[in-house]
Amino acid sequence: MAKRIDSYLPVYQQHLREYLLKISPNTPLNELEELIQCFTIEKYAKNTILLPAGVNNNTVYFIGKGLVRIFYEKDGKEITNWLLEENSMFAPTYSILSGDTNYFTYQLLENSHLLKIDYAVWESYYSKYHAIERLGRRLISVYYGACMRKTVDVLFLSAEERYQLFVKEHQSLLNRVPLRHIASYLGITQETLSRIRAKY
Amino acid sequence: MSKIPEKDITLYHSILAKELLQYTSVPEQDLQAFVSCFEFHEYKKKDIIIAPGNTDAFKIFFILKGITRIYYVLEDKEITVSFKMENNVVYNGFTIFSGVPNIDNHEALEDLQVLAANIDNLEPLLYKSHPLEHLARKIVEKNYSSFIRSNYNRMFLPAEERYDYFMREMSSIVNRIPLKYVASYLGITPETLSRLRAKH
Structure with missing residues (x-):
């Protein structure tokens, strides 16, 4: 039960x-x-x-x-x-x-x-x-900081760097979240995500 | 730091106090302790008052006179993010809220007069005074909302609507800002901006 x-x-x-x-x-x-x-x-x-x-x-x-x-x-x-x-x-x-x-x-x-x-x-x-x-x-400062940090990452990190950061900080999400959502979250296409993942 | 007459600094502190009271009421004693942390500074046009990296990471500015432009550099291009004017508060949100090094340049578009304080001096006052803590929370919430709002506008509004919004919000200073910066802020070319302005 x-x-x-x-x-x-x-x-x-x-x-x-x-x-x-x-x-x-x-x-x-x-x-x-x-x-x-x-x-x-x-x-x-x-x-x-x-x-x-x-x-x-x-x-x-x-x-x-x-x-x-x-x-x-x-x-x-x-x-x-x-x-x-x-x-x-x-x-x-x-x-x-x-x-x-x-x-x-x-x-x-x-x-x-x-x-x-x-x-x-x-x-x-x-x-x-x-x-x-x-x-x-x-x-609220933490929320604000997280939003600003995300803006910086999207602007200044390459797709691969953003993926590596994601793996480092959210390892457990990789197995739990459909890849299309992870790609969207990282601001890349699913094809690009697959290409990057193939290297690791 | 400029040495200015006592009566002038008192006047400037009272201008800041008046601005803060718009958020919430604060007992006179607490408010005085807070504004007294701010010192008078002057900058010349084109000075960078907050630079990328961690320089002046924990300073907070209140503009008495003048305008600033906030921009970052991406692939050798300057992207203008926002403008700040009299009675606005300016700070390095990246480092203060998220601990990452600042990416923005805060540039004086005119000769500036400001009050500046160090966040480290203000924090202890927030601990001692509930009304000041309330004030601080209200300020952070307002800035967070503005940040989300401007992201939303940038993502969802067409250039013409963003132009209208900008003209309303910045009506008092739009004549003091070079048009190429306005174009950059709106994410359009100077030519498109001219076309929009001709229609209005």
Whole structure:
């Protein structure tokens, strides 16, 4: 018989605790705990569209188990922007902050267990606790940094260098993600990806 | 660093304080401590105030007078990314947020007067004051949103719409920017830009 989803909650909460403490190490544990207790757990089937483009659900997610693909559509093609695995946090952040339409689609590539919290609840902890506001600032800085870093990589690294970097940082994704999504994420064609992979 | 009269630096600090108060209210004492970290500097037209690499990696600038152009060099070509003007904040986001060496040049398009501070001096104040931390979070969120927005515009809007958007956002300074830089920013040739301008 399959385990009940709730039985996974404590271990994912522990991972969330570790993730947030890594972002902001000096967060008081009792304050962090209060925030973590606000997350609920839910399971999703492979290929579920968690959030389609054009919709904003003001929810912050943490991946307990599974794989998320974040993509947008341009000229009729799907461009994969991010591939996230266990112990990653994500949200339709731009849409939440600006009020503009969300133009990304969030899709689950595997059966997944996600922790989630309403952004309004998450944000209420910023005013409640100074350390949580600091955590929030650091978290958005990390997102911002990741976006900037990706821009730099696409501009200045060759396709092969970007592939090598991907292998170095996301080894486990190679076996879990269809190659066409990896190619799209790296900004190259599947043919180019195959050529590069043939060398290794 | 230029030596300027006490009353001038007080005036400049109050200009910065007024700009910061647009994000959120901050107690007078905390705000004063924050703006006092900023020193007055002057630069000449064509000076590079933030250079590629890690030079001045942790400086943050507030423009009192003048305009800057942010560009990077790709295969010997200058690609203009954005323009900053009076009351804008300028910093090296690459290193501050993602730890990678800066790729951008921040060039003075006119003689500049700025206030500059070191991030390392500002951080301790954020620890001591919740309102200042709130201010910092709001500023980072706004900059993150602008970054995502300008990426979106560059990807999805046709040149003519981007031109309209640019003319609205930069209406106060567009006469002070050489057209070849505007063309580069819009990702079009100077000829195409002339054609667009003739239509309006």
